Amino acid sequence: MNETILKATTLKKEIASQTTEPIQEFLSKLKEKMQQVFHLRGDINQYAQQRGLPPFVLREIMDTNPLSIGIPVEYGGRGAVMRENLALLETASYESLALSLTFGINSALFLQPVAKYASHEAKAPVFKRFLENKTMGGLMITEPDYGSDALNMQTLFTEDEDHYNLSGKKHWAGLTGWAEFWLLTARQQTAKGDLQRDIDFFICDVTQPGQSIKVEEFYDNLGLYQIPYGRNHIDVSIPKTHKLTPHSTGVKMMLDLLHRSRMQFPGMGMGFIHRMLDEGLNHCKQRLVGGKSLFNYDQVQERLSKLQASFTVCSAMCANSAKNAGLDKDLTGIGIEANAVKSVITDLMQQAAQSVTQLVGAKAYRNSHVAGRGIVDSRPFQIFEGSNDILYAQISEGILKQMKRLKESNLFDFMKSNPLTSRSADQLKELFNFKLDFQLPQRKLVELGQIMGRVISMDMVHKLGDEGFHKDLIDGGIEMLHQEILQLMGSFHRNSQIQVIDNYQENSSWLRYTI
Template identity: 90%
Template sequence: MNETILKASTLKKEIASQTTESIQDFLSKLKDKMQQVFHLRGDINQYAQQRGLPPFVLREIMDTNPLSIGIPKEYGGRGAVMAENLALLEAASYESLALSLTFGINSALFLQPVGKYATHEAKSEVFKRFLENKTMGGLMITEPDYGSDALNMQTSFTEEDQFYNLNGKKHWAGLTGWAEFWLLTARQQTEKGDLQRDIDFFICDVTQPGQTIKVEEFYDNLGLYQIPYGRNHIDVRIPKTHKLIPHSTGVKMMLDLLHRSRMQFPGMGMGFIQRMLDEGMNHCKQRLVGGKSLFSYDQVQERLSKLQASFTVCSAMCANSAKNAGVEKDLTGIGIEANAVKSVITDLMQQAAQSVTQLVGAKAYRNSHIAGRGITDSRPFQIFEGSNDILYAQISEGVVKQMKRLKEANLFNFLKENPLTSRSADQLKDLFNFKLDLQLPQRKLVELGQILGRVISMDMVHKLADEGFRKDLIDGGIQMLHQDIQQLMGSFHLNPQLQVVEDYQDNSSWLKYSV
């Protein structure tokens, strides 16, 4: 008995120490632990070729209590400070994008919404388990027949006495089969059997009776081997104390949650892009081709300079999110900004991995090389939490809606007055000083969204420059974005509307015309 009390007392002291030390010291301990498990006691390049992680790796890393960053101070955590959370994601993604995403799932998709919307009773129980037992949590929204169409999800719930009964299927939830806690989304079933429009969130504890989630299948995900994904059958009874309480509607709560999560993608991108930059530069400086350093070739300089520019853009996004995406803020209405941040940074992540793989060559075309697996690990970031094509289209739709409301047809005039783009508009006037067709086809909405996303990113870089960030890196970031915008505008102004030929097999064999 005394030994148990002593262990509990020691654990509380350790947690208190971890939650009061500086963020630099906190992250230093995490980095030391990652160095031990990924490079000294084992080899991360070998782990990356297998599903999951060796138990000791996750245990050792979780012993540093990294997820305490997402827990409010009044519940024993570090305070859910956005800058600290981004720094955690950055530190992890330099070593492992999968580990960083694991932290991101726990913090952005579980701990932050629980801290903001759950009852005191639920928060006390959940946060205690996270701090003392190093447990994990995730979010289930996506369904087999309703991916991007989340508002029409079919998982339903009914109410009885002190419980909610949930029934349905969810899939592609990161940490499937691992997490003990889940935020489950469902729509209430009416007496007629219909489903209400609004969406509610419930905290499910799979260790409790009646709350077991059955994993019907584990998926063979192409990348991110260390994170399990799968299809889940939901048939659970959730205590009424474990339903999240929206400040207005459940849909707005979901938007607040998802927008905040998208604003944290730069944290995962930051360490990853820096690692790609470091790997690329180190390889090119050491490699000799034709008797001279690969680093000295002009095309190599082009690739490396773009990697460095991506590093700067991501830095600007992190600084912006740290200031503007805290849990205390209502992010329901920042769809344009959040979509721009998520889509642009994930495009840059994929480009970074592709570019370093190209620089390194065949040696990188392996799962055991960080650049090669970086291609498949970063690729789903362009898909989950909103496919980039959809997010780009939504950016344009949001801008067009605002322009109609303002009765402004000139794109430059609109961008000049919009707080997300006002800093960059003048230098782009020649590109945007035209009357925008406010009835754009979908493909043009996507193209325009890609352009606007980069203009918004450019504004963030200008604001980072105001804070004193080094000028040569700022210049590189601005130049890359300007070049991207120019190229995208060229495509945007082309009008051909290619259409799919459904019966293309008829009279289309090249062999027939080769004689």
């Protein structure tokens, strides 16, 4: 008994020391542990070709208590400080995008919403398990028949005296079968059998009676092999104490949660793009082609400079999120900004992996190479938590709505007065000084969203430059974004609309025309 008490006391002292040490020291311990398990005791390039992670790898990494960053101080954590969470994601993604996403799922999609919206009665035991037992948690929103159409989810709940009873199906939840805790989303069933419009969130503990979640299938996901995904059957009974309490409506709570999560994508992108940049620079400096270093070729310089510019843009996004996306902020209404951050940074992540693979050549076209693997690992980031095509269209819809409300049709004048774009508006006046058609087809909404996402990103880069960030890097980041805006503008102003030919098989065999 005394030995048990001693171990518990020692553990509490270790946790307390971890929560008070400077963040750089805290992250240094994580870096050391990743170096040991990924490079000294094992080979990360071999792990990346297998499903899951060897148990000792996750155990050793979790021993550093990385998820304490997402837990409030009053519950023994480091305080759920946004800058620290972004730094954690950056540190992990330099070595493993899958590990960083694992941390992101736990923090942005479980710990942060629980910290903000759960009752003390629910929070205390959950956070205790995270700190002492190194458990994990995730979020289930997506359903097999209602992917991006979350508001029409069919998972339902009814209530009795002490419990909420949930039933339905969820899929593509990261950490399927691993996590002990889940935030489950559902709509209340009325007496008539209909489902209410609003959405509620419930904390499910799969270790408790009546709360087990059945995994019906594990998916053979392309990339991110270390993270299990699958289809889940929900038939659980949740104590009434474990329902999240929205500040207004459940839909607004979901928006606050998702927008905050999207604002944290740059943390995962930061370490990944940094790694791609280092890999590209090191390879090109060492590789000799035609008697000179690959680094000295002009096209190579073009690719490397864009990688460096992406590094700068991501740095600006991280600084912006650190200041503006904390748990004390209500992010319900920042859809334009959050969608821009998520979509632009994930595009840049994919471009970075593609570019380094091109620079390295055949050697990178393997699962065991960080760049080639990075192509498939970064690709789903453009899809989950909102497909980028949808998010870009939503950016445009949000901007058009604001312009209509202001009775402003000139895009430059709107940008000049909008806090998300005012810093960059003047240098882009020549491109944006025109009246915008409010009746845009969907494909033009996507193109305009791509453009405005990069203008919003440019504003963030300017603001980081104002703070004293490396001027040459700032100039490179602004120039790259300017080039992309120019290219996208050319497409936006072109009015041709290619349509699908339904009976394309008719007169379309080239072989007939070679006789």
